[in-house]
Amino acid sequence: MKRPVSKLLIASNNSxxxxxxxxxxxxxxxxxxxxxxxxxxxxxxxxxRTFEENAIIxxxxxxxxxxxxxxxxxxxxxxxxxxxxxxxxSARYGDTAKGDHIGRYRLLLDxxxxxxxxxxARSARFRCxxxxxxxxxxxxxAQGTVEGFIAYEPQGSGSFGYDPVFYVPEFEQTLAQVSSAxxxxxxxxxxxxxxxxxxIRQLLRSD
Numbered sequence: 103m104k105r106p107v108s109k110l111l112i113a114s115n116n117s118x119x120x121x122x123x124x125x126x127x128x129x130x131x132x133x134x135x136x137x138x139x140x141x142x143x144x145x146x147x148x149x150x151r152t153f154e155e156n157a158i159i160x161x162x163x164x165x166x167x168x169x170x171x172x173x174x175x176x177x178x179x180x181x182x183x184x185x186x187x188x189x190x191x192s193a194r195y196g197d198t199a200k201g202d203h204i205g206r207y208r209l210l211l212d213x214x215x216x217x218x219x220x221x222x223a224r225s226a227r228f229r230c231x232x233x234x235x236x237x238x239x240x241x242x243x244a245q246g247t248v249e250g251f252i253a254y255e256p257q258g259s260g261s262f263g264y265d266p267v268f269y270v271p272e273f274e275q276t277l278a279q280v281s282s283a284x285x286x287x288x289x290x291x292x293x294x295x296x297x298x299x300x301x302i303r304q305l306l307r308s309d
Contacts, residue, residue, distance in 0.1 A: 109133045110302065113164035113174035115145065118262045119291070123173070126286055126295040130302060140168055153177060153190060154243055157233035165235040171305050173298065177230035177290060179264045181252060183223050184213060192264070207256060207267045214252055224252045228268065228290035232298045234305075242301045246293025250277075 110132050112123045120136045127134055137144060146163035150156035153176040160174035178192030188195040188210070196209045214224060227249045234241040248270065256266035258278030265277035265285075272288065273280050286292035 109135055109170055110305075111140065111164055111168050111170040111172045112136045113160050113172050119175070122282075122286065122289075122291055123295060125282060126292055127299075127302070130299070130306070132302075132306060135170070137164065137168075140170070142167055148176065148190070150176070150190070153229060153231040154233070154245075156190060157231045157243065158235075158240060161233040161235040161240070162238065166238065171234070171236040173232055173234050173302070175230055175232040175291065175294065177228065177294075179210075179226060179228055179268070181210065181214070181224075181226040183217060183219055183225075184210075187213075203263050204256075207264050210252065210264070211255070211267060215254075221251065226250060226252050226268065228264075230290040230294040232294045234298060234301045236305060241304065242298075244294050244297035244301065246290045246295070246297055248288050248290045248293065 112120050112134060114120055115137055124134055142164070144164060144167050146160050148156040148159060150159055156176035157174050160176065161172050164174060165172035176190065178189050180186045180189055195206045227247050229245070229247045231243055231245045233243045250268050250270045253267045253269045253276055257276045258266050260278045268277050269275070270277060270288065273284065277285055277289065
């Protein structure tokens with residue numbers, strides 16, 4: 103009989119992501135930790151061609167380094183009028199500096215403005231794939247998406263990334279304008295994390 107898992111590493115150096123997972127997975131009976139809390143300095147090369155491949159790469163790398171069950175994600179924005187851009191390159195779109203989310207969404211808005219598209223042609227979605235690894239073994243993956251449109255200008259001061267320009271018809275607001283609870287209820291990361299809970303519960307069982 104194996105010992106049940108009591109700690110889960112969220113494989114992200116992004117404090118905003120970690121905060122989201124702490125909220126989303128708060129009801130699970132295990133300790134959620136993250137690289138900085140474990141003294142880990144790791145930035146695996148995301149060489150995959152899909153969100154799933156990159157999530158698995160990160161989960162395996164952090165699990166090996168930490169010797170902890172690990173959950174990693176890869177996520178991004180897919181804009182239909184731009185052929186799915188920025189996609190897996192969402193965090194490093196164009197020539198914008200790392201961490202410059204304003205520069206990234208401004209580049210996106212400029213590209214769409216140049217095309218002079220009607221509102222209905224500005225459709226987009228956030229996609230997130232999470233991978234769960236324990237002991238060098240992939241337990242499984244889960245996916246979540248949320249559909250919306252790219253606003254003409256940023257709105258809202260909350261959240262991060264492309265949220266200020268991602269308009270959700272259901273709320274008639276951008277993701278940066280809604281509360282964290284509302285965002286988690288429909289966000290791609292919230293949906294992917296909830297879809298992964300059955301996988302995590304497998305680790306909590308001792309049989």
